[in-house]
Amino acid sequence: GAVVSQHPSRVICKSGTSVKIECRSLDFQATTMFWYRQFPKKSLMLMATSNEGSKATYEQGVEKDKFLINHASLTLSTLTVTSAHPEDSSFYICSAIRTRGNEQFFGPGTRLTVL
């Protein structure tokens, strides 16, 4: 149990386009999901906390208008990178916490490359 999936696993897009990444908890309900960004050989940086049915909480320095987060259901959160630029290229990872619990279960990540 406690599987988190992400789709797509890899995406290549042109500069200026928008990309949507989905994060799903497959076998549990997740009131809270998190979005991280990881640069090569670096640690995970929390971008935002997403709570079902409410607005996401963004970490300092993360542009909320650029990284749109929607958590419409207890099993799905989406991250949309708007007007993507090459510097947005990164590995994006989501995680989810069970509705009653504190352990984070991570998704497999999405590799975004912006040309």
Next chain:
Amino acid sequence: QQQVKQSPQSLIVQKGGISIINCAYENTAFDYFPWYQQFPGKGPALLIAIRPDVSEKKEGRFTISFNKSAKQFSLHIMDSQPGDSATYFCAAMRDGGSQGNLIFGKGTKLSVKP
């Protein structure tokens, strides 16, 4: 300011040896300390976690040692295997606080040589 300091940055161990990775934290409010294992191109997976009320926790070949007074904790991998080669992250969190607000160390790349 980095709240969780992890060392070493990289580690090479012979098969069968013991891998030791250390972390130190600053915030005494932290009360949940997990270790994650990450393979290239994959998301992190929880390996083992400890709370401050115990000094050691063992699961198979993996052991966490926790020193509350020194604000340090370490991961020991016994009988290291080539399949253990991965990047390991320690993390800390204030359980019950901003839920799930994990603070990660910078990671240790472990290579286990056959």
